[in-house]
Amino acid sequence: MNLEYDPIHGLLLWKKSDSSGGGGTGGSTEFYKVDSYSIDTSTATATKVEYDLVQNAWAVVGTGTVTLSYTGTVAVNNVYYVLDGQIIGDPVGKWYDPNIAYGSLWVLGDSTSRMLGLDTTSTVTTLTKSGGGKSNLVSGTLGWQNQFVIDSNGDLWFCGNKNTIGFGNTNSAEYELWDDTRKWVKVKATQSRIYALTNDGYLYYSYNGSWSQCNATQVSDFCVENGGYGLVILPGGSLRSFSNSGETFSEVSGIEGASNFVKVSAINNNAIALTTDGKIYTANSIRSSSVELSLLESDQVWDKIAAGNGAFYAVNSSGELYSWCTGSDGYNKGQLGLGDTTSAPTVPTRVGTASNWTSISAGTIYLHAINALGELYSCGTGYGTGLGSNTYTSLVKVPLDGKVLDVLVNCGSNENAFGAIVQEL
Numbered sequence: 001m002n003l004e005y006d007p008i009h010g011l012l013l014w015k016k017s018d019s020s021g022g023g024g025t026g027g028s029t030e031f032y033k034v035d036s037y038s039i040d041t042s043t044a045t046a047t048k049v050e051y052d053l054v055q056n057a058w059a060v061v062g063t064g065t066v067t068l069s070y071t072g073t074v075a076v077n078n079v080y081y082v083l084d085g086q087i088i089g090d091p092v093g094k095w096y097d098p099n100i101a102y103g104s105l106w107v108l109g110d111s112t113s114r115m116l117g118l119d120t121t122s123t124v125t126t127l128t129k130s131g132g133g134k135s136n137l138v139s140g141t142l143g144w145q146n147q148f149v150i151d152s153n154g155d156l157w158f159c160g161n162k163n164t165i166g167f168g169n170t171n172s173a174e175y176e177l178w179d180d181t182r183k184w185v186k187v188k189a190t191q192s193r194i195y196a197l198t199n200d201g202y203l204y205y206s207y208n209g210s211w212s213q214c215n216a217t218q219v220s221d222f223c224v225e226n227g228g229y230g231l232v233i234l235p236g237g238s239l240r241s242f243s244n245s246g247e248t249f250s251e252v253s254g255i256e257g258a259s260n261f262v263k264v265s266a267i268n269n270n271a272i273a274l275t276t277d278g279k280i281y282t283a284n285s286i287r288s289s290s291v292e293l294s295l296l297e298s299d300q301v302w303d304k305i306a307a308g309n310g311a312f313y314a315v316n317s318s319g320e321l322y323s324w325c326t327g328s329d330g331y332n333k334g335q336l337g338l339g340d341t342t343s344a345p346t347v348p349t350r351v352g353t354a355s356n357w358t359s360i361s362a363g364t365i366y367l368h369a370i371n372a373l374g375e376l377y378s379c380g381t382g383y384g385t386g387l388g389s390n391t392y393t394s395l396v397k398v399p400l401d402g403k404v405l406d407v408l409v410n411c412g413s414n415e416n417a418f419g420a421i422v423q424e425l
Contacts, residue, residue: 101405102138102152103423105131109383110417113145114173115160121171123383127400130419132157132175137421139406143189144413149175149421154183154199165194166209179211190226191413195246197222203232205246214246223266223307226412229286231264231271239264239273241291254292255281265307268364268412270326272307272314280305282312284326298348304357309364309412311335314348319355321369322348333365334393335380341393352395361407364415369395374403376420384409386418 107116107130114121117130131137131149134157140149146160157175162168167176182204187196193207201218204211217234224230228244231252237260240249255273258281263274271283273293278301281293300322304315310330313323323336324345330336331344337351351369359370366380377395378385386398386407398404400422408419 101403101423102136103402103405103421104129104135105137105140105149105408106400106420106422108386108418110414113161113171115142115145115147115414116417116419117147117159117173117175119173125383125388127386127398132159134175135424139186140408140419140421141187141189142408142410142414142417142419143194144191144410145171146189147408147419148178148187148189148194148196149408150184150187154185155180156182156184156187156196164192166207182211186222188222188224188411189413190224190228190411193228193244195222195224195230201235203246212245214242215249217249221262221264223264223271224411225266225268225271225286225307226410227269227287229269229288229291230266231273231286231291233261233264237261237276239293241286243287243289250289250291252291252293254283254294256295263305265305265362266411267307267362267409268309270307270309270312272305272312274302274305274314278302278317280312280314282307296348300348304360306360306362306367308335308362308367311362311367313360313362313367315357315360315369319357319372321351321354321357321360323351323367324348333381334391335362335365335367337367337379337393337395339394341391361409363409364412366415367395368407368409370404370407374405374423376400376404376407382416384415384418386420 106127108124108127111118111120111122111124116124117132118124134151136152137149138152145164146158148156148158150156156178158178159173159175162170183199184196185199193205195205197203203214203219203222205214219232219234222230222232230242232240232242232249234240239252239255239261241252242249258275260276261273262276265272269285269287271286273281280296280302282296283291283293301317302314303317306313310327311323311325315321324347325331325336332341334341356372357369358372361368363384366378366385369377376398378387378398379392379395381391383389385392387396400420402422402424404420404422406421
């Protein structure tokens with residue numbers, strides 16, 4: 001019995017290879033929409049559900065019985081299947097539910113060294129499809145003069161200035177596969193180094209075309225700013241700092257023994273960290289061997305975070321977006337989304353009236369926010385907003401057709417380029 005995911009129609013399908021459903025080679029092929037499933041965990045080789053970081057999906061692993069609830073046949077024509085697998089009687093069986101999300105890349109702005117994946121070095125002034133024709137991209141980042149994207153197979157691709165990362169003195173719009181022996185789940189680029197996390201939780205860096213492991217310790221999340229300093233979360237939620245090569249993970253002060261961190265973000269010396277109980281810790285300077293964070297005094301329960309240059313952003317448990325700043329470089333480009341370039345609140349201040357924000361990210365002078373409909377809104381200055389070269393002091397919808405999955409932001413080295421991965425409708 002096979003399950004396959006139809007990315008065009010967004011359905012998890014049970015594929016019958018013959019009339020009996022036994023997986024034979026004869027007869028016609030029929031597809032049924034899977035509505036739900038249950039797992040029999042009473043067997044000796046208990047089937048379990050776990051999260052697969054590469055595919056960003058829940059997966060059934062092991063042997064055992066999986067009971068499907070399905071409805072009528074589904075006509076499927078000219079569909080490219082990217083996921084499939086045996087589920088019953090297969091000791092290494094794995095299948096994925098339809099929550100897998102991937103799409104195509106759209107870009108705008110600075111195309112120096114052909115970093116946008118387009119065969120031009122001129123500024124791209126209209127949103128343009130890029131990504132080398134790939135439609136299975138999951139996440140990515142922009143560097144100083146290059147671009148990096150991860151596809152649904154966990155492969156890492158790059159284009160642009162290849163000299164800065166040790167691949168010869170060439171500028172190319174062609175996407176090149178970088179080390180398909182590992183499966184990647186997250187990548188960030190500083191001006192001179194690339195940091196990437198594998199699906200088994202190990203952090204690597206590169207500046208010469210070869211990967212070096214940062215530390216022997218596994219991590220669940222990381223962030224890095226343009227100077228090469230960053231934070232990592234260890235299994236269990238402990239927070240550590242690192243610098244440059246990241247060979248040493250150091251203790252962080254000011255967190256009062258908290259060991260339940262779940263998310264971190266950094267850019268241009270600033271960092272912000274979130275705990276499982278909705279508390280926020282921030283730092284205005286992490287370019288040090290001794291990093292200290294401070295607890296944000298607030299009655300809010302926070303759910304999403306992002307660091308900007310002299311600014312911080314957060315979404316609370318009700319889906320409301322807030323921003324605040326620590327200096328003039330944190331508000332004077334409209335990036336706080338408060339309607340002007342002069343408001344400079346030092347405490348979280350509500351941005352707009354919407355309460356359906358599900359994801360946020362930020363660059364040095366812009367903010368990106370994705371709502372529950374998959375719509376991307378931005379504010380700030382320049383092409384990094386995805387809107388154009390002007391200044392936008394309130395959130396404005398970026399005109400992308402489809403559900404926005406991820407925005408490619410950098411660590412502070414290039415503020416005038418934009419990229420977004422869109423699941424097209």
